[in-house]
Amino acid sequence: KCDWQSVDGCLITHEHGDHSKYANELLKTTSIDVFTSKGTQETLKLPSYRVRCLEPLKQKQIGNWSIIPFPTEHDASEPFGYLIQSNKSNEKLLFATDTYYIRYKFNGITHLMIECNYALDILNENVKNGRIGAFLKNRILKSHFSLENVKAFIKANDFSQLQEVWLIHLSDSNSDAERFKKEIKAITGTPVYIAN
Known part of the structure; x- marks a missing residue:
């Protein structure tokens, strides 16, 4: 409650x-x-x-x-991600979901909650096997963050103060939670959690 x-x-x-x-x-x-x-x-x-x-x-x-809202890339009217800082501590949370790209650079982030919706190889395999159609694949590519793009985003920013990562909005059919967790942890060196 x-x-x-x-x-x-x-x-x-x-x-x-x-x-x-x-x-x-x-x-x-x-x-x-x-x-x-x-x-x-x-x-x-x-x-x-x-x-x-x-x-x-x-x-x-x-x-x-x-709070600092920042524009994200998604098929919506005016989508935002949020940079949230506590006024009581130096903790900063970056929250971004339902976006395929983040154009901004950040530093001093201590907590990251970021969409990691799919892996391109899993998505392509699902298309090849007929589980997902081409139209849905194209929508996913233009509206959601892939494992590959999350990794590129992390590498492009200064996450030297990062304490933990939460991966959110994983696809039921195009993701692999344990693989995603392992690959992001290898880059960040921090605990990585999967939000259900």
Whole structure:
């Protein structure tokens, strides 16, 4: 059970149902404000009351947290990833899901929660065996982060202060949790966890 009194706010990345389904219910049943992009708010038709629209790359204080939303690449109105820093410590969380590319560089990240949806070799094998059609493959390639792109992203940034990695949004049919965990741990040297 969630202690809603301890929650400072709810961040929504984009309008797709698996990321925003309970936004209206949250607004109706709690006193928590929702934070998202203007494009996401408009697409979801969320009320202006208690929905705070964030501007890309502009810092916002939410309770004990400093938030910087950054644009991501996905088939959605105005999707965001979030850089979240605690005002009480030097901990910084980078949260990014449902994107196939992140164009920004980051440093000082201590916690990484990042989509690792599929591996290209597994996806290609599923197409070859007829489990997935070409249309779905193309959508996946243009909307989700692959193991290969996650590894490239980690290598392109300074993650010298990284303490742990959480891999999120793994595909049921195009991923291999243990392999992903092992390969990311080999790059980062930190504990790697798989979010269910």
